[in-house]
Amino acid sequence: MNTRQHSRAGRMILKHILGGFFMLVMAGLTPGLATAQGNGQEQIRAYLERTEDLLIWAKEVVSETQSVPARQVLSQAADLHRRSQNLLGNGRDLEALGVSRRSRAAVWHAVRLARESMGYEERIRIRAERFRDQHSQLTERALEAGNRRALEFLQRAEQNANRAREQYHQGDFKLSWNMLEQADDLMQRAARLLADGTTPERLELEMERARMLIERTRENLTGNPDPLALRLLAEAEESLARAREGMDQGQPGRALQMTGLARNLAVRAYALGAGGPDEEAVRRQLDRFDERAARVADAVRDSGSKQARDMYEKALGHRTRAAEALAEGNGEMALRQIKAAHDLLGQAEDLIRR
């Protein structure tokens, strides 16, 4: 028997189960039964016995799932059934029948909750796995980019996923699903921030950094550069131009997005071209640093920020070591030192702009 045949057979089983269940229910709902006085008590007793059978069946169904609401409803169904038995024992037949009907309604409600919860239970498991994979990828990207806002969103997403996990353990799958969806929503916002680049207050700074990164990358791609790196660099420049258009047109969000893309493309181009820096490229970086340092020296001194001055001094130290490494013919070390010098100078600029 193939899978599809199994499914059909399963549907038939379900239909028979439900059909049997409703036959039992309807036997109790027929008006004639309630009004019977002669053999009425026997019929009501039979009705209650069937209710007990249904409770046993429903317990098997509910026990397949971890649903707490289904168990609570089923527990009340059992309470009602016990109450109906007591009423019958006290000769209050019609009341017993009414309570037993309510017990059966609760039985069905519990079965329905169990079926619904089963869908959520498995769905949550798949979604949680996907969430975990995406979250670890995005966290790595956010840390690499130093994007504080994205990391905060990721942290909040994880907190909500943890709450969803607790609700899952509590057997409330629908609530757990909703919370996991909201965690996913928070994570997608982080993803969008990472794609867009940065936070609004740093837009101009980020555009400047992207421009410098593109320049440094271009300077690094000398000799016989990788065609892919050149193409990526061209795309980065195009993206930065679009960022400027966005700024001019009063669309800062779009400008951010384009700036972030420009930076990502330039980083990739830089990585492709990072294999062999030649002496000339490092010298250009040194010259470029000297220009920048001279431009910001006064501002750093006047800012009164000790932290900015320290950054500036450290940058100069790295610049000196870069020149020494270059003189010793260690191009790789020279490039690393001058990169560190540029980065520190950038941080000093950042501090005095705040």
Added chain:
Amino acid sequence: MSLTRIFLFLAGGLLLQPALGLAQTRNIYFGEENRSTWSWDLATGVDSYLHTYALALEDTSESLAEFMVQAGFMGRSARKSHHRWRLRTEASTGTELWRERLEGDYSYLDSNRQTRFRLLGNFWGRQYKRSTDFVLSSDNFEGRLEARAYPWVGRTAALDVRAWGGFIDYTTPSTLEVDYQDAGGGVFVRSQSLGNHMWGGGIRSAQRAYPDSSAIDRHTWSAEVDYDYQDFEGQSVRVFHKSDRHLINDESVRPSAWTHWTDFHGLMGAGSGHVYLEVQSEVWDYSQESAVYFDSWRLETALGYRWGDILKAVWKVGPVMELMEAGDSPEAYTQLGARAGVESYGSAVGGSVTLEYGRRQYSQATVEVYEGTGGLDETIYLDLYSDFNYWKIWLLGSWRISSKFSLDFLANYEPENHTEKTDDSAIGFASLHLVWRP
């Protein structure tokens, strides 16, 4: 006892810093390039849960509000380090339970700054208070550890080999609080691109064992692919597909099944904004159906228009649809609605509001039952499920009160108004936390 635990946690964190020669900076995210950085955060707030549904004896409104205080301690390596790590520990006390959490992430980067090895760990401890309102209250300890190796890293892609293990251990296991142990492995290929195309795919195999209920032990084989693209115009496509084969130890207890899960998100430029399309498809195909396990296909779609600038306000509006096909099962339904929302990432106050209103109609919830016994000869129709109108209200917000304080808010509320009043239900969650990041 519990206060002692929190005190030891905080004191331990403080003592750890000088012991490791670590520097504390004001801001961990933009910290030193060449030094490890550590930071603290403290949060206090309320989490509130609501679930209203009909019980047999009365309607119930299960609401639970938990006030809590949480301390977090987080460190990360220098960004330029070849041994990159991140560690976060949390401890909290609430009106319902104590929680502890330890999260770690270590990566080894080679001389080309490519990740060659990664270790991820997450551990949770939960101890319920005697007065807790949670229904299930067995203390538990849960954990997961995953190792990833990248034996081959090319210019455009990398091979990712993973192995993981996990567990949950209850102090007092029961039928609803079941211990389990996970183990698995997988092989993936993922793009190295930082540009506008990203893709990945792989296969994984996972085993879950229930020590107290081995009949439901399961083995899952999965294959998955994903693709992400974004162009210069803000247009994007994101696709994810995963197929699973679940093999259950004892099929007479729980049937094996195939599942196929697909997500699609697309944004296409139109006028000054974008048309968006989101589709989620979920297929379950059991080897044998039962009263609980039934074949189904659920399709959820949202189509609409999105416009505005993210730093000011982005608006979106459009119809949503959900379709459930379930063969002869009474669960089959069609749901139609309209969704509208606004979001903004302004510098001080940011957040989003999303509203959805719609109706779900069950296509075969009415079951025909032939009653042919006891002298009664009639056909009866019963509604197993009742149609309903619903609201979905989602709120998300954050207010940066100062550079050190922020107020985070999160809420969702989903009431259902059924044609059969006893089926009415509502579900909701709200969280308000004041966070201090010194």
